[in-house]
Amino acid sequence: MERTKKVTIQDVARYANVSVGTIDRVIHHRGKVSPEKRKKVEEAIEKLNFNPNMLARALALGNQFTVCALIPSAPYPGHYWTMPLNGLEMATAQFKDYGIITSYYYYDLFDEKSFIKQAAKIAELGPSGVVLAPLFLRESKHFTAKLREKSIPYIFIDADIPHGQSLSYIGPDVKQSAYIAGRLLNSMLPEKAEILMVNMVKGFENASALRRMEEGFRGYFNKNGLEESKTIHALTIQSTRKEEVFREITKYYIKNPEIKGVFVTNSKAFLISEFHRKHDLDIRLVGYDLVEANIAHLRNGGIDFVISQSPVQQGKRAIQTLFDFFVWKKEPEKIQYVPLDIIIRENLDFYINFNRHNQNGIKNNQ
Amino acid sequence: MERTKKVTIQDVARYANVSVGTIDRVIHHRGKVSPEKRKKVEEAIEKLNFNPNMLARALALGNQFTVCALIPSAPYPGHYWTMPLNGLEMATAQFKDYGIITSYYYYDLFDEKSFIKQAAKIAELGPSGVVLAPLFLRESKHFTAKLREKSIPYIFIDADIPHGQSLSYIGPDVKQSAYIAGRLLNSMLPEKAEILMVNMVKGFENASALRRMEEGFRGYFNKNGLEESKTIHALTIQSTRKEEVFREITKYYIKNPEIKGVFVTNSKAFLISEFHRKHDLDIRLVGYDLVEANIAHLRNGGIDFVISQSPVQQGKRAIQTLFDFFVWKKEPEKIQYVPLDIIIRENLDFYINFNRHNQNGIKNNQ
DNA sequence: TTTTATTGTGTGTACGCACACATTTTTGTT
DNA sequence: AACAAAAATGTGTGCGTACACACAATAAAA
Numbered sequence: 001m002e003r004t005k006k007v008t009i010q011d012v013a014r015y016a017n018v019s020v021g022t023i024d025r026v027i028h029h030r031g032k033v034s035p036e037k038r039k040k041v042e043e044a045i046e047k048l049n050f051n052p053n054m055l056a057r058a059l060a061l062g063n064q065f066t067v068c069a070l071i072p073s074a075p076y077p078g079h080y081w082t083m084p085l086n087g088l089e090m091a092t093a094q095f096k097d098y099g100i101i102t103s104y105y106y107y108d109l110f111d112e113k114s115f116i117k118q119a120a121k122i123a124e125l126g127p128s129g130v131v132l133a134p135l136f137l138r139e140s141k142h143f144t145a146k147l148r149e150k151s152i153p154y155i156f157i158d159a160d161i162p163h164g165q166s167l168s169y170i171g172p173d174v175k176q177s178a179y180i181a182g183r184l185l186n187s188m189l190p191e192k193a194e195i196l197m198v199n200m201v202k203g204f205e206n207a208s209a210l211r212r213m214e215e216g217f218r219g220y221f222n223k224n225g226l227e228e229s230k231t232i233h234a235l236t237i238q239s240t241r242k243e244e245v246f247r248e249i250t251k252y253y254i255k256n257p258e259i260k261g262v263f264v265t266n267s268k269a270f271l272i273s274e275f276h277r278k279h280d281l282d283i284r285l286v287g288y289d290l291v292e293a294n295i296a297h298l299r300n301g302g303i304d305f306v307i308s309q310s311p312v313q314q315g316k317r318a319i320q321t322l323f324d325f326f327v328w329k330k331e332p333e334k335i336q337y338v339p340l341d342i343i344i345r346e347n348l349d350f351y352i353n354f355n356r357h358n359q360n361g362i363k364n365n366q
Numbered sequence: 367m368e369r370t371k372k373v374t375i376q377d378v379a380r381y382a383n384v385s386v387g388t389i390d391r392v393i394h395h396r397g398k399v400s401p402e403k404r405k406k407v408e409e410a411i412e413k414l415n416f417n418p419n420m421l422a423r424a425l426a427l428g429n430q431f432t433v434c435a436l437i438p439s440a441p442y443p444g445h446y447w448t449m450p451l452n453g454l455e456m457a458t459a460q461f462k463d464y465g466i467i468t469s470y471y472y473y474d475l476f477d478e479k480s481f482i483k484q485a486a487k488i489a490e491l492g493p494s495g496v497v498l499a500p501l502f503l504r505e506s507k508h509f510t511a512k513l514r515e516k517s518i519p520y521i522f523i524d525a526d527i528p529h530g531q532s533l534s535y536i537g538p539d540v541k542q543s544a545y546i547a548g549r550l551l552n553s554m555l556p557e558k559a560e561i562l563m564v565n566m567v568k569g570f571e572n573a574s575a576l577r578r579m580e581e582g583f584r585g586y587f588n589k590n591g592l593e594e595s596k597t598i599h600a601l602t603i604q605s606t607r608k609e610e611v612f613r614e615i616t617k618y619y620i621k622n623p624e625i626k627g628v629f630v631t632n633s634k635a636f637l638i639s640e641f642h643r644k645h646d647l648d649i650r651l652v653g654y655d656l657v658e659a660n661i662a663h664l665r666n667g668g669i670d671f672v673i674s675q676s677p678v679q680q681g682k683r684a685i686q687t688l689f690d691f692f693v694w695k696k697e698p699e700k701i702q703y704v705p706l707d708i709i710i711r712e713n714l715d716f717y718i719n720f721n722r723h724n725q726n727g728i729k730n731n732q
Numbered sequence: 733t734t735t736t737a738t739t740g741t742g743t744g745t746a747c748g749c750a751c752a753c754a755t756t757t758t759t760g761t762t
Numbered sequence: 763a764a765c766a767a768a769a770a771t772g773t774g775t776g777c778g779t780a781c782a783c784a785c786a787a788t789a790a791a792a
Binding site: 008010021024053054055056057060061062 | 778780781
Binding site: 391 | 768769770771772773776777778779
């Protein structure tokens with residue numbers, strides 16, 4: 001096939017009757033160029049349809065961008081946070097040759113101290129950019145203030161801090177996701193039913209996110225005139241440990257035996273599913289996140305729907321966004337909502353496989 | 367931040383006390399290298415954790431890969447085939463600097479001749495690789511035979527030809543997608559109901575895909591013991607023109623007034639939805655593909671579920687696969703099923719936005 | 733008029749790698 | 763021992779761009 005020869009700076013220079021230096025000056029708006037020559041160069045660029053070769057540019061520049069990712073550690077293999085991490089790794093591998101290097105700093109989901117400690121490390125290091133899951137509100141605000149001081153751009157993933165002055169937020173629209181949960185749960189219930197929204201927390205302050213979730217969830221029933229037929233309960237359990245959850249949920253079910261559908265606001269729906277199985281309860285269940293435990297319960301029918309917030313994409317997109325910002329100086333969208341995938345037993349495998357496959361790329365890079 | 371200095375071939379050479387030429391020979395298994403030196407070099411590579419810089423490699427090699435995409439033309443802006451095209455363009459932009467160039471050849475969805483004509487052009491050109499939507503079975507087989515003759519690798523997207531000897535198939539698992547359609551439709555219907563599967567064709571031979579679809583769709587009801595309560599009808603309409611579809615569907619509904627749910631096997635569910643609206647029929651509807659017309663009917667509630675087969679991803683992945691194959695000589699998976707996204711009114715926007723956003727990258731490249 | 737800024741333009745080197753070619757070392761033959 | 767052939771290793775150039783530097787032409791100041 002006849003190869004469309006690449007148009008280089010040289011070609012443009014020849015065509016415009018100037019040196020490559022002048023081309024360079026025009027492209028980068030640096031130095032002084034006489035109006036006539038500038039005009040000629042611009043015309044030549046247009047005419048020859050010149051596109052700078054990004055490879056050569058990156059090679060010549062040779063600059064390195066260090067990004068630090070501050071995310072929760074994944075205590076076990078199938079854990080939720082393995083997925084954003086995976087996305088971060090994939091994208092880093094992809095851009096490695098452009099000089100992107102990512103270092104990972106993990107904090108304990110239930111220990112603010114660990115967050116503070118790791119954040120301090122990052123602040124001291126002074127990377128080019130930061131990817132941050134701001135699950136501790138106060139500590140995150142403190143950290144980002146320091147980053148702003150040092151003019152280090154940062155991106156939020158998974159959770160947002162409104163007016164957090166981040167370069168971008170990449171994550172779910174939590175309110176809408178709960179709205180969807182409402183719709184999915186409702187679609188499986190009879191005309192009249194009681195519904196429970198279960199919230200398991202263990203210290204950390206996701207209060208605002210939780211509020212928006214409840215808003216979204218109830219919103220569905222309100223907007224669709226279901227306030228009368230469906231009663232929405234809400235239960236907060238101050239733990240994610242199985243025993244305690246079981247104890248609390250038992251208590252609640254005994255008091256409210258008419259519950260026919262449950263919405264779990266985090267990735268621990270499998271716990272509730274286990275409980276239902278154990279006690280042979282026929283209760284519809286909707287939860288979040290395609291973690292291993294949930295996958296199992298989707299398979300066995302204990303969980304009906306899982307809403308997945310594209311965790312891998314979140315990681316990928318975060319690095320991509322920083323890359324575009326650093327290398328191409330592209331100002332990103334302030335809010336980048338990710339797709340809210342609706343997962344059922346039947347389409348489960350495609351989501352699992354498609355992401356797994358992607359990982360191959362990483363091998364090339366270590 | 368202390369920058370982890372890049373390890374180059376030079377570093378390795380110095381460390382191993384040989385010249386860069388020898389390093390090169392070891393890496394590429396070319397030329398003669400004495401066993402001792404090879405050993406030393408390998409150790410040095412290991413020790414220093416050397417990774418060749420792909421940018422520099424691509425720059426030095428300077429080779430071009432031309433890929434031809436043979437896909438249906440999109441007759442209007444919101445048409446299905448704008449989306450795979452979009453994915454192809456995005457990925458091509460991404461890899462442009464590595465020497466990937468894609469040319470597009472469009473054929474008329476309802477005109478085998480146009481396919482043959484375009485295929486001939488491609489065959490004559492002799493590109494490095496081909497991305498192909500093999501919607502005409504016979505013609506595609508003929509075309510791929512010619513490609514094999516010329517040792518040109520090709521990838522199927524959107525539709526597969528079993529034993530088609532393609533480098534890879536990237537697209538939906540159609541049987542499973544219909545199974546999912548069954549589940550979704552059933553979830554909205556009362557205990558007893560009649561269901562219609564509508565197939566609109568206009569000449570081209572997707573017979574095998576259609577068979578697998580019906581298998582999958584009926585499969586859901588069989589596997590879940592619903593053969594008794596749900597009656598599955600099937601209707602084939604030899605057109606996608608509104609008037610004819612309306613005429614046929616009217617006829618069918620009059621004969622079968624108990625239909626409560628419809629599954630449309632292509633992206634034309636909006637036609638049926640229009641019909642339902644027009645005649646004020648309360649019939650649940652499930653279809654394929656997030657095309658503009660379907661989006662509108664999802665919004666107004668005429669369509670309940672749309673199953674989307676990640677059309678943009680398909681295009682992206684096709685180029686990515688060829689890229690990996692050409693540049694990194696990575697043998698791809700023979701079958702790459704894409705996620706089957708379940709779209710409802712409530713999560714619609716996230717899918718639309720997320721893809722739209724991606725397009726920014728392209729601007730950089732033309 | 734000469735000197736000194738100022739502005740405009742061209743040249744050369746580096747980036748990390750691949751590859752052709754030059755050079756050295758080893759082996760085999762008589 | 764001499765020499766050719768073969769094997770092993772080293773050197774140099776180019777890929778397309780960025781950028782520091784050198785230099786020329788003009789304008790301003792002495």
